[in-house]
Amino acid sequence: MKLEVGMKGTAETVVVFENTAAAVGSGAAQVFATPSMIALMEKAALEMVQPCLAEGESTVGTAISVTHDAATPIGKTVVAEAELVEIDRRKLSFRVQARCGEQILGKGTHTRFIIDSEKFLKKAMAQ
Numbered sequence: 554m555k556l557e558v559g560m561k562g563t564a565e566t567v568v569v570f571e572n573t574a575a576a577v578g579s580g581a582a583q584v585f586a587t588p589s590m591i592a593l594m595e596k597a598a599l600e601m602v603q604p605c606l607a608e609g610e611s612t613v614g615t616a617i618s619v620t621h622d623a624a625t626p627i628g629k630t631v632v633a634e635a636e637l638v639e640i641d642r643r644k645l646s647f648r649v650q651a652r653c654g655e656q657i658l659g660k661g662t663h664t665r666f667i668i669d670s671e672k673f674l675k676k677a678m679a680q
Contacts, residue, residue, distance in 0.1 A: 648661075
């Protein structure tokens, strides 16, 4: 499989106390947390591109800009979608959104870079 603009990937989760704002420390409400929404968006992008990469390669998130427009209570299912919109050598740009049913919870953009996992970890450990 080859990376191509237009590819889409999804990831989903059910809202539980552990991924609420109250649990992760981003607010007091027991609703789906913004950091949890962002992680789900990143997961959709990561899992979509990973099968297209060479052995030993992965991606790391380097930028995300999203809005969080609607609250989602415990028990609801959230689906994140990532669409690959640009490939610039090792830089991958995505359009991302999260929804609960037909309601869009948040949307924005996300950037990932393709890395050599072993070299990346060695460099990180040396710092």
